[in-house]
Amino acid sequence: MAEEIRAEMVANVWKVVASTGDTVSEGDTLVILESMKMEIPVVAESDGVVEQLVVNEGDVVQDGDLIAVIG
Numbered sequence: 298m299a300e301e302i303r304a305e306m307v308a309n310v311w312k313v314v315a316s317t318g319d320t321v322s323e324g325d326t327l328v329i330l331e332s333m334k335m336e337i338p339v340v341a342e343s344d345g346v347v348e349q350l351v352v353n354e355g356d357v358v359q360d361g362d363l364i365a366v367i368g
Contacts, residue, residue: 308332
């Protein structure tokens, strides 16, 4: 079953670490968000393959926006 990774706050996408097709393990960083001069890593919550990565560096995400899908 695919797992959707969603933003938990309004933030800027500072750095995209993973790519579509990458194999990731639980706890691996996918994206680093920046909010109020703090860097917040967005991590995989389970092992799998990045099926979809819908953000790019410089994007602004809102609370609840889709960041990635892990399958």
